[in-house]
Each structure stands twice: as structure tokens, then as C-alpha cells.
Amino acid sequence: MRKILDGLYGAAEWLAMAALCVIAILVFAQVLGRVVDTVFALFGLPPYGFLVPSLAEIAGFLLVGASFMALAGSLRGGAQIRVTLGLAAMPEGMRRVAEVFVLVVGAALAGFFFYYAAKLSLDSHRFNELSYGIVAIPLWIPQAFMALGLGIFAIALLDDLVAALRGRPASYLANEDGAAEEL
């Protein structure tokens, strides 16, 4: 079970990282195209006019994918920010109660958000909503990645809730305290 869950978080994070790489590659291709045109213009040649179609929209979609697929990894890596001031001031027993409380609230919120994000994606699919650009992309695809990322986020929060209830330290605590590495 542990292996399956870690594999899930890892795979989601790799997808997020791949999405960032694709943004960089597409945008850089567009810039190179413009540089080539500028050089052509210097020699009095007509511009080649290389264009990555619908780049702005695609980059926006990839950003959504990258951000939501990274949720679980960023939670477990301790990158998600929270106020630890109150926790630090609490006695041990109360801190454990607070930890369980925020994990319950977090998991419930993530599950709730997942449900409505999935609904948004299903509605877009049902009404066949497309993006406006030259390349019409069905909106349900990036929206499905938003929902998927939220689902994995909810699982990661439940994972840590189970750990907290069993009296084990949550995954993010290891990196949160010595967060100098992370941020």
C-alpha cells in the first residue's frame, strides 16, 4: 500500500514537472521564431512567421495541470505554507489534536473541491466546450487534470490523517522544520 501511494504521488509530480518543461519548450520555440524573423528582417528578407498556435491558452492549461498535479508532492515535501506559530506554542497533546483537526478540514475541503472540479470537467465534456484559439482544445481535458490533482491531494491528506491518528509523524513535518532546504 505504501509503495502504491508513493508511486502515485511520484507519478503526479513527474507529470507536473513535465508540464513545466513543455511550457518552457513551447514558449522558447515561439521566441526563437521571432528571433529568426528579426534576423531575416536585418537582411531584408520577408519574415518566416513561425508561430506556436494558441500558445497563450496552451500555456495556461499546462500551468493548471502543473500546479494541481504538484499538490500532493508539494504537501509531502513541506512546501505548502502554514502558520506554525500557534502549533509551536501548544502542548504536545493539543498539538496532535490540532494536527488531526487541520488534516480533517484539509481532506474534507480537498474532497469537496475534487467533486466540483470533476463536475466542472464533466459539464465541459457534456456541452463540448472548446477554447477560443486557432487550436480548439476541449476544456474538459485540462479541467480533468485539475480534478485529478485535487483527488490525489485529498488522498495524500487522508494518508497523513491516518498516520496522525496512528500517532506517527505527518509526512510534511520532516521537511517543514528544517525548511531551509525547501524554500
Added chain:
Amino acid sequence: MDLLTISLTLGGLLLVLLAAGLWVALALMVAGLAAIFLMVPVPPGAVMATTVWGSINSWDLAALPMFIWMGEILFRTRLAEDMFAGLAPWMRRLPGRLLHVNILGCAIFAAVSGSSAATTATIGRMSLPELRKRGYDERMAIGSLAGSGTLGLLIPPSIILIVYGAATEQSIARLFIAGVIPGMMLAALFMGYTAVWSMINRKRMPEADPRIPYLQRIWQTRRLFPILALIVGVIGSIYGGFASPTEAAVVGVVLSLVLSWFTGTLSRATFVDALRNASRTSCMIVLILAGASVLTVAMGYTGIPRALAQFIAEQGYSPYALLAVLTLFFVVLGCFLDGISIVVLTASVILPMVEAAGLDIIWFGIYLVIVVEMSQITPPVGFNLFVIQGLTGHNILKVAGMTLPFFLMMIVAVALIVLFPQLALWLPQTMLAR
């Protein structure tokens, strides 16, 4: 429920959730959902999904992970050592010495990054260990870092100025140009305070490094030149109208990779590490933006910000009194909301009032950003404080205390901008004259 009760309820809910240790982004979302649930008969979940989708699905926002990634790559190129080796010999005669590297480093990095959190994190991760190693006063090291880290908001390219420009239909290029002089002025104020402090507290300053001849200094600075070229390239391409911020950021990523390859620090491990960290950090910031967008929509439903602004408008103040009240209002609001939400929330509400008072909209944008910068270093939701908490392990109240003198310098900056509006308006006017 009347507005006062609902405001107190929501504020209390947010405070309890934050204090219990709920992640900031999620706390903003819960407060937003509660406000929608209490005030309007619309399904909160559906509003949340469409709002977040609409606010994150953005070409301009794609600059965020790219600028963070660029910082992560540069961080792994021994930029810290280069920055110190390069800047340190020139700071020797200045009272405050290497503390100024913090401020200048932030100002330089702010010129390639639109985010104060990224600026603080990148420069701090480089400078704090170096300053500690050389025995500099920790209060000053952390305070100057937190203060000058906020320069990322003012010195172009600035994400928050883009947001303001879009919300108020002002030229983003003019806003960028308007931010240049106030940004440099703020850096000068920070350096001035640091110099005065170190002249008064000579005993708490470590020994100066030995003097280095000029030719050798330039030789030591040589490794900074590629980075300066990178900065000039990234800013120049935006200023020259050749690239949008997202494009400039991607060019920055590619050039940083090239730089990293030439200095022999690029490996499979550092590449993946940088990318993973960029992914996690930008995910954190994007989730907070998502939470803020939910809260923003919810606040719009409740009408709380409108009522607050109306209340201020009804008092019939002079422009100076108005600005004094607004400054206080924004700083208080900044204790609970992040800068981008403040700008979006108030731009449409406050603006008619600002225009009626005869204030310039471009000028008001610069003023607003400086005030938002101040809110970046006030607890409990001060972004830079969180970043430094992450860097040093000191809790945010302690960091806020160390930052207080620099907060006061920012109040001086706001006063100067109010008294001499030309500080912000002169450069854009010369741009128009051409």
C-alpha cells in the same frame, strides 16, 4: 446577518484556522466558502471550481513557475559565492559593508523576478549563510533581507503591477517605468538606514575584509558579468517590447541553464532538483492565489470591502488624510489578504474615489504597491516573513520584529511618494514626450 457580524465571524474563522495550522491557501478557501454559504443562495462548490479554473488558467501567471525555476537554477550555479566575491570588495568602504550585498542583491534579483517571495528566497538562501559565516549581526541580516526582498514587487518586471494594470486598464509599460525610480529610492533608503545603523553600532560589526586593489576587484567581479548580462537581457527584452514577461522568463530559464552548463554545475541531479523545487514552490503560490481568488469572489458577494471603502469615502477627507487612512486600511487588510487579492479587491472599489480626489491612476498604482510591500512584512499573512521563517527557522513574529526598522523606512518612502508625486510620474512623462 448584518455586515459587522459577518465580518467578525469570517475574520474569526480565518484566524482560528490559521492559528490551528491549516495551510494558508486552504484557510482562505474555507473562509471564502463560508462567506458564500452564509451570504448568497449560490452553490459554493461550483463557484469555487469555476473561479479557481478562471484565475489559474492564465498566460501571464505562467511567468511565475518560470521565474521561480530560473531562480532555482541560478541558485545551483554558486551564485552566492560569485555574488559575494563580486560585490563584497566594492562594499568595503561603505558603513554596513556586506549587509548592502543583501539589499543590492535583492534589487538586482528583483529585476529578473516579479515576486517578492522568490526574491527573498533566492537572495536569502545565498546571503544569510554567508553573512552568518562572517559574523554579521543576525537582526540586521534578516531585517535587511525581509525589507529589500519586497523590492521584487516594485522593480520591474512586477507581477502585481501587471495585475493592477489589467484591473484598472492602465498601460503596463508605463506602470513598469513608473516603478523604476521609487524602487531605486527604496533601495537607497534601506542602504542609508543600514549605513547609519552600522556607524552607531560599530561594536556589533565584524572586522572588514582586507582591502583589494581595483584590478583584482574587477577580476573578482568577472563571474558576475554573465549574470548581469542575463538580467539586462531579461529586462531589456521586456522594456524593448520584444518579449512578454512569460517569454522573458522562459528565455531566462534557458540562459540560466546555459550559464549553469558553462560553469559545470549542470547535471541530471541539479536539473531535476531545480525543476522539482520550482514545481513545489510555484504550486504553493498558485494554490494561495487560488484560495485568494475564492475569497475575493466571496468578498464581492458579501460587499464587505465595498462597505469599508464607502465608509472611508463618506468621511470627506482631504487627499492627504484620505491617503493616510487608505494606507492604514491597506496595511490592516494586508494582514489577512495577499497583495494580489488586495489589488484586485480594491482597484475597482477605491478607484472612483481616488479619481474624484484628483490623484493620478498610475501614481496610485505605485503607491498601492509600496503599501502592499509593507503588508508583505506584517504578520500574520506576510509572505516574506513565511519565506524567512522557512529559511532560518525563526518564527514570523521574531522575523517581523527584526524587520521593523525597514518597515519604518517604507513608511518614509510612502510619505516621499505622496509629497513628491513626480518621483513616480517623471519617467513615464519623458517616455510620452519621446
